[in-house]
Amino acid sequence: MTNVQFNENGLVPAIVQDAQTKEVLTLAYMNQEALDLTIETKESWFYSRSRKELWNKGATSGNKQEVIEIRYDCDQDAVLLFVNPKGPACHTGAVSCFKGDSENDRNTSNPFAILESLEKTISNRK
């Protein structure tokens, strides 16, 4: 039996990973009920901290997630779901909630940033 450690708010973070592509899709939170429903229905259920309610992922959008496997970490205070997503995971329509906001993306949004970096390198090699 699992002995999942819920935090002081009764929640445990759940990482959602695409079972095929291995892409990390979302970090969401579960309470005991959401975890039980996920195990029972093999669909991902979370607890929305903003709406303060249980949330069956994709129930309105249709972008459900079939849960293939559930793992827990070494100290059982984090959950990892392997899923087959039926559509985009993110409310923005992106495949993953972690799309399009990386340090790298920001750097490449200013193509001239490389010049400053180059100038420093040249200066250091004098």
Add this chain to the structure above:
Amino acid sequence: MTNVQFNENGLVPAIVQDAQTKEVLTLAYMNQEALDLTIETKESWFYSRSRKELWNKGATSGNKQEVIEIRYDCDQDAVLLFVNPKGPACHTGAVSCFKGDSENDRNTSNPFAILESLEKTISNRK
């Protein structure tokens, strides 16, 4: 610029993913300083909730993590690190903290569980 949302304890959850294998290694927590140090040193830094101190992953074990990329999620309250790990991520010696404790593992620990499942299938097909 990022505008990372730290929780009421000043922490943000950080998912650590192997940049090559895409395996999820750990879920840890960062405060602002840990995030700054991670960006600056390109090594993973976390905040240990139990020890209440900054923690440079691998500083004692040698199992450091070279940080290749840092991403934030759509509402900027979760971090995703792509890393090249220099050794096991877990204090147990496992490659990932999510190894060896899955619902599936538990099921296969009882090899006869398949019989019950088979019996149900046969019964349903009568």
